[in-house]
Amino acid sequence: MxxxxxxxxxxxxxxxxxxxxxxxxxxxxxxxxxxxxxxxxxxxxxxxxxxxxxxxxxxxxxxxxxxxxxxxxxxxxxxxxxxxxxxxxxxxxxxxxxxxxxxxxxxxxxxxxxxxxxxxxxxxxxxxxxxxxxxxxxxxxxxxxxxxxxxxxxxxxxxxxxxxxxxxxxxxxxxxxxxxxSPMDHDRAVAWISHLPVMVSASLIAATATEENQDILDLAYQLASSGFRDTSRVGGGNPELGVMMAKYNREAVLKSLSNYRESLDKITLAIQQEDWETLEQYLTATQQGRSRFNC
Missing domain, CATH: 3.40.50.720 (NAD(P)-binding Rossmann-like Domain)
Structure with missing residues (x-):
């Protein structure tokens, strides 16, 4: 062959x-x-x-x-x-x-x-x-x-x-x-575990760069370790691939981003209200939920 x-x-x-x-x-x-x-x-x-x-x-x-x-x-x-x-x-x-x-x-x-x-x-x-x-x-x-x-x-x-x-x-x-x-099921699934992470990771890198104090930003650059490395890796990848994901799987990516924004809003609200019990419950649920992923 x-x-x-x-x-x-x-x-x-x-x-x-x-x-x-x-x-x-x-x-x-x-x-x-x-x-x-x-x-x-x-x-x-x-x-x-x-x-x-x-x-x-x-x-x-x-x-x-x-x-x-x-x-x-x-x-x-x-x-x-x-x-x-x-x-x-x-x-x-x-x-x-x-x-x-x-x-x-x-x-x-x-x-x-x-x-x-x-x-x-x-x-x-x-x-x-x-x-x-x-x-x-x-x-x-x-x-x-x-x-x-x-x-x-x-x-x-x-x-x-x-x-x-x-x-x-x-x-x-x-x-x-x-x-x-099916092709459609594939696209909906990878939007959550592949395409959304690229957008979230890219946003993390971009948000970090908004620190106005250059000394603090330089310190952050030096202190970045495994946690930042792991969460920023896919956002620092090939830009063309990220654009193609969003362009050709637009509907599923938008849905995943919308749901992600809702999750961020819940965390933000809990911190604003100093509702540590709710935040702990949220993080406990995500800790348990992560174990279901085959990675």
Whole structure:
């Protein structure tokens, strides 16, 4: 099986590193399974020739090109471009694809992508590997990025079961925890645990910068430790990704922000009224509620 990757950044590059290992029979978490992978090559496409060369040099792909025509040799293609470029990339890619090739993506929003691509490409399976770092680009790619991380597959009623099976099998071989749901359910869920945290974290960083006393602000910079590091990490990530989350999952993100504002208002009111009992009850409930999250 030849596997194509369009977009050689953090996710695309990391996929390439692991998939090349799989195709060479080394495996990551379990035996390969002859029905899934039988040799083959990893083919990459990037807009920049320098990225193509770097991807080959670091072992993320066997071959790379700035031309989508390379994907004509692929049996499975991962679209790893930014969310806003996925649909247009697929439209350009279609003329090059083998009619039987399976197409999947890694976008963090699924409904608009699935709605556009499914009608024009029957063998399309929406996907979202929920893994990443604060860094971007091919040099940020790493082995085993997906091990133990959620990988959401969002087939529809018209998605061929055999296409879904292949993508699920690959995700399992990457060591990910695979889940299947509808595109809409995916978008509503990730608004709470992925998109809202980005906006909240960004707001935390911005609010800190409003301290008017420069000496105090400089001291805060020096004293920041694990608590601030953990809560500010996603807000300090790729700005383009945050904008795309908000733009393509706007309704769900707005709902989550509205509910978050209500929660902040409750905390604010309790502190204003010196209602420490209510505040303690609130924080006790959140302490207990956090244990339900699988992280």
């Amino acid at each position: 030849n596997i194509g990757i369009v977009g050689l950044g953090l996710i695309g590059g990391s996929l390439g590193l692991d998939l090349r290992s799989l195709l060479e029979g080394e495996g990551l978490t379990e035996p390969l399974g002859e029905s899934v992978l039988q040799g083959g090559r990893v083919l990459g496409v990037s807009r920049r020739q320098s990225t193509c060369e770097r991807a080959i040099a670091m072992g993320a792909v066997d071959e790379a090109s700035c031309s989508l025509s390379l994907m004509a040799r692929a049996d499975l293609v991962f679209i790893c471009t930014p969310i806003g470029a996925i649909a247009s990339t697929v439209e350009q890619l279609l003329e090059h694809l083998n009619p039987h090739a399976i197409l999947t993506d890694v976008g963090s929003v699924k409904t608009p992508i699935v709605d556009i691509i499914s009608p024009i490409r029957r063998n399309f399976v929406g996907g979202h590997p929920m893994a990443g770092t604060a860094y971007s680009g091919i040099d940020a790619a790493q082995f085993k990025l997906f091990v133990g991380r959620p990988y959401v597959i969002t087939p529809t009623e018209t998605t061929p079961p055999e296409a879904t099976e292949v993508v699920v099998a690959i995700a399992n071989l990457l060591g990910a925890r695979v889940y299947q749901c």
